[in-house]
Each structure stands twice: as structure tokens, then as C-alpha cells.
Amino acid sequence: MIKVAIVDDHKILTEGLESLITESGIAIVVGVAHSAAECRLSLGFWKPDVLLLDVGLPDISGLDFCKEIKEEFPVIKVLALTTHSEYTVVRQMLDNGASGYLIKNAMAEEVLAGIKAVAAGETFLCHEIDLLMKRPSEKNIWLSPRERELLRLISEGFTNTEIADQIFLSPETIRGYRKNLLLKLGAKNTAVLVKIAVEQKLI
Amino acid sequence: MIKVAIVDDHKILTEGLESLITESGIAIVVGVAHSAAECRLSLGFWKPDVLLLDVGLPDISGLDFCKEIKEEFPVIKVLALTTHSEYTVVRQMLDNGASGYLIKNAMAEEVLAGIKAVAAGETFLCHEIDLLMKRPSEKNIWLSPRERELLRLISEGFTNTEIADQIFLSPETIRGYRKNLLLKLGAKNTAVLVKIAVEQKLI
DNA sequence: CCTACTTACCCCCAAAAAGGGGTTTTTATT
DNA sequence: AATAAAAACCCCTTTTTGGGGGTAAGTAGG
Incomplete structure (x- = not known):
């Protein structure tokens, strides 16, 4: 069982x-x-084969928690269960060791199919996410870790020179990243850039 | 019953x-x-006393749908059920005629208590939301409809002159609104302004 | 009636961002 | 070994924003 x-x-x-x-x-x-804290206390005791993990936990990001779990208990298969259907969230989750991804409006049968599949060592994506990941779209945005860091700093309101001072780079480099981010996300200016960043959960 | x-x-x-x-x-x-569409087809037939309504529907905003329902069926008590615990969402929902507000991590008992209360004509807020609405905080942001409109246009990347042309106001007026929004939301610049706007679901 | 709020408007000046054009080095991946 | 991608850097110019000051008409509620 x-x-x-x-x-x-x-x-x-x-x-x-x-x-x-x-x-x-x-x-x-x-x-x-x-919560993640509550889970940490009991996970070693429960010894589950499959962990159904919400990405939007109250205490820490499910992304980080997934990584943490896979480091401590590599044998536990993590099956993400969430409302988010953003490309970057799914991809980061899988990169962090998740074996499957379900969105909460999926059918009940898909939940059971997902549990069976990941327990058998397979990778499982619910229908909607499978479509999302397969069909390349300009909305499937993928940023490098450095680009995500820059995007976060921009979204927090730091100017180019402030960012340059913080991460010990030339302000011109920051300008370059900014221009590239605008291009990559198809944003006209910082306002749209930040809007996309938050909506697509890139930060 | x-x-x-x-x-x-x-x-x-x-x-x-x-x-x-x-x-x-x-x-x-x-x-x-x-979905809202599915609900529209059957609501007149179901004739419920209480409607448990999600704010994050796939087709239209629960905010607008609540207003629509209350206009067509004023007798139905709307009880919002959602993951959002932002002041502006709760307040707009109540303004649009909702009788109560529950967040999805509320206890099961609260759901039942909420149903009983709104059916009896009372207003019901789950514990966490009750605290949020009672305790005034600088995070309880309330904007006028005009301010929300400007915030939306700014978030969509329009410049002051572009906005001025669109809504037939002086660019100086737009500047005024912009400065006021920065002040009200405690934002250092447009980046932070848009971030808060999206996170707090002000737009 | 008065107060608070919304909506709308104006000027000056400094700072920051955007648009345009680039180059080089390091690090993966095939 | 070749290629691609990421990461870092540079200059010039125009546009847009932010910080500092304001004013004033309309309107809704106590």
C-alpha cells in the first residue's frame, strides 16, 4: 500500500x-x-512514499521546502499540489526534485493517478500542466538565477547604482541586465516588468 | 433547512x-x-439561500460576479470563500453585497458558522479576516476608484502623457495622482508601486 | 454648516530609465 | 574543439520619473 x-x-x-x-x-x-514547520517535525516518523506538497505554504516557499526534503529524504517522492500554473514555478519545482505537479482544479482521478505514478518512480504532470510544459510559448519565461536576482532587486525598488553597490558590479552591467529583462519579458518599462515578474511568480 | x-x-x-x-x-x-458561466445557468433553478463564492474564478472576477448576483437575486446571501486575505479585496467584496468572508485555511467549524450566520441575515467574517478589518494598519490600503484606475494604467506601462491622452486629463494631474499613490502606498518608485499593486490585488 | 475627501491642476529641477549602439570573458554542453 | 549561453562591461542621447513646492472646485457625510 x-x-x-x-x-x-x-x-x-x-x-x-x-x-x-x-x-x-x-x-x-x-x-x-x-505548515512546513509542522511537517518537519513529523516527516521522519511518518516515512511516506509520496508527499503531496502545496507550493503556497504560509511559512516558507514550497520551492525551497521541496529542495530541503529531497536533500534529507531523497527516497520520498514529492508531488506538488498547487493553484499556480506558471511555467517558471513548475520548472523550478521539478528542478528542485519534485516528481510530479498537480493543479488544484484537477480532477480527483488525476490526483490518484499522480500518486500511483510517482510512487512507481515515474514523473507525473496533470493534463493542463503537461500541455503548458510541452507547448513552447513566449509566456513560458525562463530566467537564469542571476536574472531572477536582478529582477527581484529591481522589483524592490533599487536603482541601477544601488544594485551595483550591493552586488559589486558596474552600474552599466545592471543597465545591461535591465535592458535584457525588458526584452525577454516583452516589457515596455519597469512598471510592466515588475507586473509580469509578480504575476508570473518569477521572483 | x-x-x-x-x-x-x-x-x-x-x-x-x-x-x-x-x-x-x-x-x-x-x-x-x-465557473461563473456554469453558475449563471443554474442559479435561478437552484434557488439557494446561501452561495459560497470563490473570488478567484477562472472566467470572471468574483468581485464582479458577486455584484451581478446581488443585482439579479438580492435575496441570495453571498459568502465569499477565498485564499486572499487582502484588505481591499474584502472591503470591495462587502461593498459589492457579500454577507460574509471566509479564507480557505479557516477551520471547518467556521464554514458552518458562516453559513448559519449569513442565512440568518447576519454579517460573518472568519477570525483572521475579522482581525484584519478591525485593526487599522498601514497595510489596509484603500484607494478611490479613480486612484485604482490610475494605478492600473501605470501598471500597464503607460507614461504620464499617454495616460493623460487616454482619459483626457492634464499630464500634470496624472503626475499628481502618481505622487499621491507613491505616498499612500509608501512606495519609493514605480517598481515598488506596481509590486504592491499586484500583491495587494489593488488593480 | 463645515470638514474631509476626491478629483483636477501648475511650476522648477535633479535623478533615473529607456533606446540605440556595442565588446569581452567565463562556463556549460554537445 | 566548437558553439551557445550567461555574465560582465562601456558610451551617448532623449524621455520619463521623482522630490519639492503648491492651488482649487466639487461632493458626500456628520
């Missing part, structure tokens, strides 16, 4: 998930947590 | 909610929709 643990702060959702999984008969729920 | 309808695109959540409400015995679920 597959052992599943759930981490999600939406209590109504975890309850629904729990009964869905239990009633299906394909797996048992060995634990539920509503 | 209280008749409840649910509109939310998260299928797992609606299933959980349905069994929660049914098992409680305080109400019956007369209908479930996963």
Missing part, C-alpha cells in the same frame, strides 16, 4: 483529499500537516 | 465542502458549479 502524507494550509482541502485517497483504496494517508 | 450552492473551480475543495456541509446536518447542498 502506498503511504501518502499531505502538507497544505487549506484545512478543508486536506480533509477532502484525505477521504478521497482513503476511499480510493490505492493508498493510505499517514500524516497531514498545515 | 438552509440551501447552499457552491461556486469554486477547485474540484477537490468543492467535494470536501459538500460532504462537510451535508454531514453537519445544518444545510443541504443544492448545487455546485466550477
Whole structure:
């Protein structure tokens, strides 16, 4: 029997998930947590095969938490469960070791299929995410870590010279990154750049 | 018996909610929709006392949909159910006729309490939102409709002169609004202004 | 009636960003 | 070894924004 643990702060959702999984008969729920902190305390004890992980946790980013879990318990398969359907979030999640990705408006059957697939060592993406990842689009934005850092600093309101001082680069270099970001994200100016950054969760 | 309808695109959540409400015995679920369009078709037929309405619907904003419902069916009590806990969203929702506001990580009991309260004609806010609305904070930002419009145009990347041409005002007036928005939101520059605008869902 | 708020307008000047054109070095990946 | 991509750097000019001062008409609520 597959052992599943759930981490999600939406209590109504975890309850629904729990009964869905239990009633299906394909797996048992060995634990539920509503924050990363709560999960850390019990994960070693629960020893699940699959961890259903929300990306929008209240305490830390699910992206970082996924990485943390895979470092400490590489054997646990992480199945992301979230409302976000942004290319960069999915890709970073998979880069950080997730075995699958489900969006919350997916069908119940997809949740069960996902659990089975990742427990069997496969990679699983729900239908909508599979389409998103396969079809290349100008909305599938991928930035290098340095570009993401610059974008974050710009979004926090630092000017080119302030950023240059902070990360010990020439202001001209910062200008270059800024120009490139505007080009890559198809933004006319900083306002649009920041809007896209926040909406696409690039930062 | 209280008749409840649910509109939310998260299928797992609606299933959980349905069994929660049914098992409680305080109400019956007369209908479930996963989009505003789907809801429109059936609402007159379902005739619920209470409508549990998600703010983040896939087709239209829950804010607008709430207004629409209250205009057509003033007798139906709208109980917002959402992940957003931003002051401006709550306030606009209540202004648009919602009788209550629940966030999705609220306890199951709060959902039932909310349904009972709004069915009885009361206003109901879940604990966290109640605190948010009562305690005045500089994060409880409230903008006039005109200010929100300007903020939207700025976020879309229009310059002062472009905005002035669009809404037939003097560029100096736009400058005035811009300065005031920076002051009100405590933003150092446009980048931070747009970041706050998107994060706080002011636009 | 008065106050608070919204909406709308004006000037000067310094700072920052955008638009245009580039180059070089390092680091992966095939 | 070749190529691609990322990371870093440079100059010139125009446009846009931000900081500092303001004013004034309309309107909604106590």
C-alpha cells in the first residue's frame, strides 16, 4: 500500500483529499500537516512514499521546502499540489526534485493517478500542466538565477547604482541586465516588468 | 433547512465542502458549479439561500460576479470563500453585497458558522479576516476608484502623457495622482508601486 | 454648516530609465 | 574543439520619473 502524507494550509482541502485517497483504496494517508514547520517535525516518523506538497505554504516557499526534503529524504517522492500554473514555478519545482505537479482544479482521478505514478518512480504532470510544459510559448519565461536576482532587486525598488553597490558590479552591467529583462519579458518599462515578474511568480 | 450552492473551480475543495456541509446536518447542498458561466445557468433553478463564492474564478472576477448576483437575486446571501486575505479585496467584496468572508485555511467549524450566520441575515467574517478589518494598519490600503484606475494604467506601462491622452486629463494631474499613490502606498518608485499593486490585488 | 475627501491642476529641477549602439570573458554542453 | 549561453562591461542621447513646492472646485457625510 502506498503511504501518502499531505502538507497544505487549506484545512478543508486536506480533509477532502484525505477521504478521497482513503476511499480510493490505492493508498493510505499517514500524516497531514498545515505548515512546513509542522511537517518537519513529523516527516521522519511518518516515512511516506509520496508527499503531496502545496507550493503556497504560509511559512516558507514550497520551492525551497521541496529542495530541503529531497536533500534529507531523497527516497520520498514529492508531488506538488498547487493553484499556480506558471511555467517558471513548475520548472523550478521539478528542478528542485519534485516528481510530479498537480493543479488544484484537477480532477480527483488525476490526483490518484499522480500518486500511483510517482510512487512507481515515474514523473507525473496533470493534463493542463503537461500541455503548458510541452507547448513552447513566449509566456513560458525562463530566467537564469542571476536574472531572477536582478529582477527581484529591481522589483524592490533599487536603482541601477544601488544594485551595483550591493552586488559589486558596474552600474552599466545592471543597465545591461535591465535592458535584457525588458526584452525577454516583452516589457515596455519597469512598471510592466515588475507586473509580469509578480504575476508570473518569477521572483 | 438552509440551501447552499457552491461556486469554486477547485474540484477537490468543492467535494470536501459538500460532504462537510451535508454531514453537519445544518444545510443541504443544492448545487455546485466550477465557473461563473456554469453558475449563471443554474442559479435561478437552484434557488439557494446561501452561495459560497470563490473570488478567484477562472472566467470572471468574483468581485464582479458577486455584484451581478446581488443585482439579479438580492435575496441570495453571498459568502465569499477565498485564499486572499487582502484588505481591499474584502472591503470591495462587502461593498459589492457579500454577507460574509471566509479564507480557505479557516477551520471547518467556521464554514458552518458562516453559513448559519449569513442565512440568518447576519454579517460573518472568519477570525483572521475579522482581525484584519478591525485593526487599522498601514497595510489596509484603500484607494478611490479613480486612484485604482490610475494605478492600473501605470501598471500597464503607460507614461504620464499617454495616460493623460487616454482619459483626457492634464499630464500634470496624472503626475499628481502618481505622487499621491507613491505616498499612500509608501512606495519609493514605480517598481515598488506596481509590486504592491499586484500583491495587494489593488488593480 | 463645515470638514474631509476626491478629483483636477501648475511650476522648477535633479535623478533615473529607456533606446540605440556595442565588446569581452567565463562556463556549460554537445 | 566548437558553439551557445550567461555574465560582465562601456558610451551617448532623449524621455520619463521623482522630490519639492503648491492651488482649487466639487461632493458626500456628520
